[in-house]
Amino acid sequence: GTGPGDRVAFLGFNHPLLLITLFACARIGAVFVPLNFRLTSSELSFMINDAGVHSLIVDEEHLAVIDSARADIDCNRYLCLGAVQTGWESLAAALSQALPPPPQIDARPDDIAGILYTSGTTGRPKGAILTHANFWANNLNWLMAVEFAAEDVVLNCAPLFHVGGLCVTVLPTLMAGGCVVLQRAFVPEQFVDAIERHHASVAFAVPAMLLAVTALPAFAKANLSSLRLIIAGGAPVPEPQLKLFNGLGIPMSQGWGMTESASAVTFLDPSQSIEKLGSCGQATLLSDFRLIDAEAQPISEANVKGEICMRGDNVSPGYWKNPNATAEALDADGWFRSGDIGYLDADACLYVCDRLKDMIISGGENIYPAEIESMLYAHESIAEVAVVGAPDTRWGERAVAFVALRPGATLTLTQMQTFAEARLARYKLPRELRFVDSLPRNSNGKVLKNELRERCQRDS
Numbered sequence: 001g002t003g004p005g006d007r008v009a010f011l012g013f014n015h016p017l018l019l020i021t022l023f024a025c026a027r028i029g030a031v032f033v034p035l036n037f038r039l040t041s042s043e044l045s046f047m048i049n050d051a052g053v054h055s056l057i058v059d060e061e062h063l064a065v066i067d068s069a070r071a072d073i074d075c076n077r078y079l080c081l082g083a084v085q086t087g088w089e090s091l092a093a094a095l096s097q098a099l100p101p102p103p104q105i106d107a108r109p110d111d112i113a114g115i116l117y118t119s120g121t122t123g124r125p126k127g128a129i130l131t132h133a134n135f136w137a138n139n140l141n142w143l144m145a146v147e148f149a150a151e152d153v154v155l156n157c158a159p160l161f162h163v164g165g166l167c168v169t170v171l172p173t174l175m176a177g178g179c180v181v182l183q184r185a186f187v188p189e190q191f192v193d194a195i196e197r198h199h200a201s202v203a204f205a206v207p208a209m210l211l212a213v214t215a216l217p218a219f220a221k222a223n224l225s226s227l228r229l230i231i232a233g234g235a236p237v238p239e240p241q242l243k244l245f246n247g248l249g250i251p252m253s254q255g256w257g258m259t260e261s262a263s264a265v266t267f268l269d270p271s272q273s274i275e276k277l278g279s280c281g282q283a284t285l286l287s288d289f290r291l292i293d294a295e296a297q298p299i300s301e302a303n304v305k306g307e308i309c310m311r312g313d314n315v316s317p318g319y320w321k322n323p324n325a326t327a328e329a330l331d332a333d334g335w336f337r338s339g340d341i342g343y344l345d346a347d348a349c350l351y352v353c354d355r356l357k358d359m360i361i362s363g364g365e366n367i368y369p370a371e372i373e374s375m376l377y378a379h380e381s382i383a384e385v386a387v388v389g390a391p392d393t394r395w396g397e398r399a400v401a402f403v404a405l406r407p408g409a410t411l412t413l414t415q416m417q418t419f420a421e422a423r424l425a426r427y428k429l430p431r432e433l434r435f436v437d438s439l440p441r442n443s444n445g446k447v448l449k450n451e452l453r454e455r456c457q458r459d460s
Contacts, residue, residue, distance in 0.1 A: 001076060004029030004105055007051045007115065011035040011044065011066065012059030012081060013184045014160050017091070019170070021057060025113070026132070029105035030054075032114040033127075034161035037062055038442075041069035043125075047117050048073050051127060051320065057081055057091060109133035115320050116163060116259050127320030128260045135171070137313035138262035141284035142172035145255075145267040146202065146229065150177035153226075155200040157183035157191055157209070164234050167263040168255070169204045188212040192222045199226040206234035208445035210241055215383070224250060229270050231255060233263070235446055238377040239278055246274050256280035256308070256352055258338060260316040260329070265289050266350050278374075279349040280342075287312035289350065290335070291342060305343045305366070307356055309335040341368065358449055360389035360397045365427050367399055369449075372430065375423050376401065379416070381409035384439045386447045387430060390456035401430035402452050404438050 002008060008030050010018050018034065025032040033051045035044060044065065048056065049072070056075045058066055060082035066073070067087070080088035107113070113132045117125040142148065154173040158165030160182075173180050181198050183190060186209055194200060205213070210232065213219060230245060230252045237254055245252045251270040257263045266289060268281030283289055291299040291306035299306040311334045318326030329337050341353045353368040360367040369387035376385045384404040389397035405411060413433040420429055434455075440448040 002028065002030050002055050005031065005112075006054035007031045007033050008055045008057070009033040009035050009048060009051065009053040010057045010161075011037055011062050012057070013037060013061065014157070014165070014182050015059065015081065015184070016182065017057070017081060018160050019174075022114070022166075026107070027104050028102050029107055029111065031112050034114070034116065034166070036117070036161050037159070041065045042072075045069045045072045047125065047127070048075065051115050055079060058088075060085075063088065107132050109136075110317070116161070118259050126322055126325050128316045129318055129320055130262050130316055134262045134314050134316060135167070137286040138167050138264060139172045139175050141264050141267075141286055141314060142168060143176055144285045145264065145269075146172070146231070148172050148176035148178055148202075152176065152178035152201045153181060153198050154178055155181045155183070155191070155194050155198070155203040157186040157194075158204055158206065159185070162234075163257070163259050163263040164204065164206060168231055168233060169202060173202075186212075188216050189218070192216065192218065192224075195227060196223050201226060202229050202231065203227060204231045204233070206445040207232060207237045207241060208235070208441065210237075210245075211384070214241065214244060224248065229253060233257070237278075238374040240374075240378045242273075242277055246277075254278075254280045255284075256340070256342075256350060257310075260336060260338075261287070261310055261312070262314045262316070264314070265310045265312065268349070272349075276345075276347075276349050279345070279351050282349055283312075284314075287314055291344065292337075302344050302346045305341055305353055305368075308338045308340045308342045308350070308352070310338060311335050355449075358388070360387075360399055362389070362392070362397050362399065362427060363395045367428050369399070372399065372401070372420070372424065372428060375420060376403075376416070379411070379419055381405055381411045383409075384436075386439050386449060386452055388449050388452045388456060390432065390453070392431075398431040399428065400432040400434060400452075400456055402434050402436050402439065404436050 008025050010021050022032045053075050055077040057079045078088050079091045081091050084090045110131050114130045115127040117127050154169045156169050160166045170180050227250045233255050251273040253268040253270050253273050255264045255267040257265040264284050265287045266280045267284050268279050289310045293306050315336050339356045342350050354370040358369050372387045373385050383406045386402045387399050390400045392398040417429050440451045
């Protein structure tokens with residue numbers, strides 16, 4: 001009952017059938033919609049209805065969250081992955097039917113292949129449209145950048161509903177004929193164990209995952225010698241983390257991209273991982289980027305910060321049923337505004353500073369929280385840190401550091417400032433220190449800084 005243009009959604013932990021669903025949709029011209037399994041019923045209802053989902057596939061662990069919202073959801077078919085449940089069709093039974101293969105659709109490059117919803121750190125998530133051309137261009141970008149081969153064993157524990165999990169390693173590896181070790185979800189101990197047991201050659205992780213891995217007591221004795229590369233993305237990687245893995249002889253290369261670019265726009269060649277520490281590299285094969293200033297004029301000089309804009313065969317044509325958001329992001333020449341701030345070095349390598357919306361303006365000076373956070377992660381007492389701006393009657397805004405301490409550790413504002421002032425200009429120093437048990441994060445591991453800013457505003 002599913003045909004060209006129909007949307008098919010998958011809700012569940014990482015599973016091979018998610019990939020089979022994606023490939024099946026591509027074959028018949030349907031549109032694949034992976035859903036974030038950490039969302040609430042109301043959040044999922046919004047996405048399912050916004051996408052106009054025809055068929056919904058759900059694993060056993062997430063049936064209840066959909067059942068609780070059935071009255072608010074309009075789908076043609078509800079398919080259960082696993083044991084048969086009341087009110088659900090069995091996917092296994094559907095797959096076992098002796099049906100003739102459906103005709104393969106001759107899809108055009110600009111036909112929609114997927115709708116991936118943004119993480120929605122502020123406001124409602126938007127459905128980023130990804131075409132067949134977007135997926136293919138992204139695969140080719142990664143194949144050329146990382147040189148994936150049939151001999152590679154690539155570990156992925158990142159959620160496949162996110163471009164980081166789906167598009168950075170999994171799809172390019174399968175295209176190259178390599179092996180994917182697909183973990184159901186991220187568990188730090190299992191991440192290390194899988195590298196040792198399967199002799200993984202490449203792994204993908206976001207910085208929050210790597211932070212959890214390096215905090216394991218067993219990490220110091222782990223055998224990670226099979227790794228030729230760790231690909232990091234999703235957020236700027238703190239410098240101490242980069243140095244740690246490079247010190248172990250494991251190149252760590254950052255890429256920069258977004259859901260709207262099917263992942264990669266830039267990538268740092270592994271051979272430059274130490275020389276260009278902290279850089280996300282240069283444009284990938286089928287992508288381009290540039291920096292613009294506050295008046296939307298291109299910046300060509302080195303070390304001048306501006307908003308990163310992207311263009312290329314992998315870049316989304318816009319947002320599903322949201323022409324206003326599309327018009328705000330995409331200009332007439334095809335440049336997509338990212339909302340990220342970065343600068344180029346003398347070799348045209350990109351360094352990402354922060355999100356435009358996270359920038360703090362204090363006394364007329366621009367302060368980039370990611371710079372402060374990267375430095376503070378080197379403090380022996382700090383397990384996690386996030387810096388946000390708070391209203392300040394004198395300076396407009398002041399920097400506030402939210403810190404989760406390591407077990408048994410203590411820290412005062414003066415101690416933190418003393419540690420930081422040797423590395424940062426005084427106007428960048430946090431003026432306030434707040435302790436948290438852990439930082440609030442969304443399902444992709446990104447810190448929800450809007451929640452931290454709201455706390456500051458309530459208390460101001």
